[in-house]
Amino acid sequence: MNSDVDIIRPRGxxxxxxxPWIAVASGKGGTGKTSVAVSLFQAARRAGRRVQLVDADVExxxxxxxxxxxxxxxxPVEAMLPRVDPARCTLCxxxxxxxxxxxxxxxxxxxxxxxxxxxxxxxxxxxxxVQAIENGSQEIGRxxxxxxxxxxxxxxxxxxxxxxxxxxxxxxxxxxxxAAPGYDLTIVDSPPGTSCPMMAAVRGASRLLLVTExxxxxxxxxxxxxxxxxxxxxxVEVIINRSIGxxxxxxxLCRSRAIxxxxxxxxxxxxxIAYAEGRPMIDAGAEWAGPYDELRRHMEGPC
Amino acid sequence: xxxxxxxxxxxxxxxxxxxLGRAERFILIDGDTEKISILETGAVQATHGAGIQTAQxxxxxxxxxxxxxxxxxxxxxxxxxxxxxxxxxxxxTVWDAFSxxxxxxxxxxxxPGAAKHV
Numbered sequence: 524m525n526s527d528v529d530i531i532r533p534r535g536x537x538x539x540x541x542x543p544w545i546a547v548a549s550g551k552g553g554t555g556k557t558s559v560a561v562s563l564f565q566a567a568r569r570a571g572r573r574v575q576l577v578d579a580d581v582e583x584x585x586x587x588x589x590x591x592x593x594x595x596x597x598x599p600v601e602a603m604l605p606r607v608d609p610a611r612c613t614l615c616x617x618x619x620x621x622x623x624x625x626x627x628x629x630x631x632x633x634x635x636x637x638x639x640x641x642x643x644x645x646x647x648x649x650x651x652x653v654q655a656i657e658n659g660s661q662e663i664g665r666x667x668x669x670x671x672x673x674x675x676x677x678x679x680x681x682x683x684x685x686x687x688x689x690x691x692x693x694x695x696x697x698x699x700x701x702a703a704p705g706y707d708l709t710i711v712d713s714p715p716g717t718s719c720p721m722m723a724a725v726r727g728a729s730r731l732l733l734v735t736e737x738x739x740x741x742x743x744x745x746x747x748x749x750x751x752x753x754x755x756x757x758x759v760e761v762i763i764n765r766s767i768g769x770x771x772x773x774x775x776l777c778r779s780r781a782i783x784x785x786x787x788x789x790x791x792x793x794x795x796i797a798y799a800e801g802r803p804m805i806d807a808g809a810e811w812a813g814p815y816d817e818l819r820r821h822m823e824g825p826c
Numbered sequence: 827x828x829x830x831x832x833x834x835x836x837x838x839x840x841x842x843x844x845x846l847g848r849a850e851r852f853i854l855i856d857g858d859t860e861k862i863s864i865l866e867t868g869a870v871q872a873t874h875g876a877g878i879q880t881a882q883x884x885x886x887x888x889x890x891x892x893x894x895x896x897x898x899x900x901x902x903x904x905x906x907x908x909x910x911x912x913x914x915x916x917x918x919t920v921w922d923a924f925s926x927x928x929x930x931x932x933x934x935x936x937x938p939g940a941a942k943h944v
Contacts, residue, residue, distance in 0.1 A: 619882065625875020625900075628882050630908050637900055640875050 544709045545822055546728035550744025550751075552715035554734045555764040555788075556580075558798065560712035561589045562805035563822065564674075566815040567708055572823075573673045575709040577699045579692045579724035581664060581679035586712055589803040592676060595667035600679075600694045602643035602687050606659030607634045618647035618656060639684045664691045666698060675702055688714070689723035696727060708823070717744075717751040730826050731757045732785075737770045745773065749780055758826040762818075765790040786818050827857040829927070830884050831920045832894040836864050838921040844895025846912070847877030853920050854887060877901030885910065893923050893932065902938035911935075 547560040560576065567574040578586040587595075605618070605627065612634055619627040619634070626641035627634055638661050648656040664681040679695045681688055696711075703709050713724035725731055733748050735741040745761070752759060759782050763770050766787040777784050788794075788804065797807035805815045832849035834841045843849040852865040865887055867880050877897070881904035884892060892905065892912045905912055913932040915923035926932050 623874065625878040628878050628904050630882075630885060630904065633907065635904060635907060637875070637878065637903075640878070640900070 541729070542703055542707055542709065543822065544703065544711070544727065544729045545732060546711045546713055546725045546730070546757075547732045547734060548713035548721055548725055548748060548752075549715060549734045550717050550746070550748035551735065551741055554715075554736050554741060555804070556715070556734050557586055557589070557712050558794070558804045559732070559734050559762060559764070559788075560710050561586055561803040562811070562815050563818060564710050565803060565805050566812075566819040567710075568674055569812075570816065570819055571673075572707040572819075573705065575674065575699055575702060575706045576676045577695055577709060577711040578676070578678035579695055579711050579720075580714040581681040581688050581691045581695075582714060582720065584667075584678045584680050586676070587667070587669075587678060588801045590669075590676065591801075592669045592671070595669050595676075595678075598666040598668060598698070599662050600664050600666060600691050601660040602641070602663045602690050603645055604638055604641050604643065604659045604661040605636055605645075605647050605656045607636065608655045608657065609633065611653050611655035613653055613655070615652065617650050617652060621646050621650050639686065643687060643690060663687045666691075666695055668698070675699075675706070688720040692720060692723040696723075700727075717747045721748075722751065725752055725755065725757070728757060730822070731755075731759045732762055732822075733759060733782075734762045734764055735773055736765045737763055737767070737773050739772070742772050742776060746776060749776075749782065760785045760826065762786045762788065764788045785821055786814065788814065827890045828888050829855045829857055829891040829893065829924065830865065830887070830889040831855065831915075831923050832892075833920045838862065838924070839919050842893070842895075842915055842918060842920050842923045844916055846892070846894040846897050847880045847901055849880070849894065852884065852889075854889060855924055857891075875900065878904060881905055891927070893927055896939040897935050899938035902935070 547556050549556050564574055564576040578584045614629055616629040619629045624640045624642055626637050663685045667678040669676040677695050677699050679691045681691050714720040735745040761777050761784045763773050767790050794804050794807040805811050830852040832843040832846055833851055833853045834843045854863045854865055878900045881901040885908050893915055895916050897912045912935045913927055914935050915932055
């Protein structure tokens, strides 16, 4: 019984531990990840903490709408793209037959490269028997960077048509990771789903918050998200958003997985109104300051 | 001159396949002798870039004219680079499509269709 329950132990509590790095994710889209992440970020700032927000939802970044920030610094992010030297190439086809993404096509007289198919693995360059391929590059997206008094915001924006979300997310992480020792807390807003972008966003976190809603859809995708991160051995906690006091569906799953539900945010029309006006949940009304300060305290404590 | 028609079966009476990249096979017709041969693509299995893969396969087989339903942007680029025209037929048998092409009744695809994702 319960053979698939993970025993989750707090990690990183040695004397040299890094400041907390909290990933906020969900399986289902639209459960309130960004609202929670931004609200927690604001709660931490208001409590005088130094805090970083990383918007890793690179295919639909929108955290900035809630923050009213000024002009960001723009950092281009590039990935490897093969450059074929026609003088050396013998049109042998090794590169094209190796590439499972079909980023190269060998014709009778040339090699064509399809930038938006390329995953930047460099396999073609390594395999080319006559060294006709060298590392070129293509811009896959950009990082928007805001720095203010006691905070930094990093946001990834993948260019339309590009596929390398995880590469851009890793670069976001690298930047924020370098700055992290100067902060009390880093919060990562993950993309929805349970595939590569979500996994890349969650990787390396010291703690994971899964935001869900008490519906059959929320339940289904929360279960997927829990399964997706199981091997990461992360401490996982759940927030039930839009609770109407009937959360048994979610509670039962969490109990069976031994994952604590640490907060329930009530369904509240004023949150929807605030959202539509570009204000995060914490600013939806005076009654929201308390719950978010409680959440902030909880996230600063042991898990 | 070799003409390729995307097909659902392996005779001239088989229905043509309106898909190009994910057609399971092409019937290759030698325009001079009218002898036919079958090219199995296996491209239906490809997770990415089925059109690019299929286009390369057809070019390697020496095809000079392609008849299919539609042609995605990447396969289109490959055919264009190789100067191989793609004609559009939407229904009927392989024979119908081939004879319509011979009577000059098929439109040549000048603009690629939308990229298809699976």
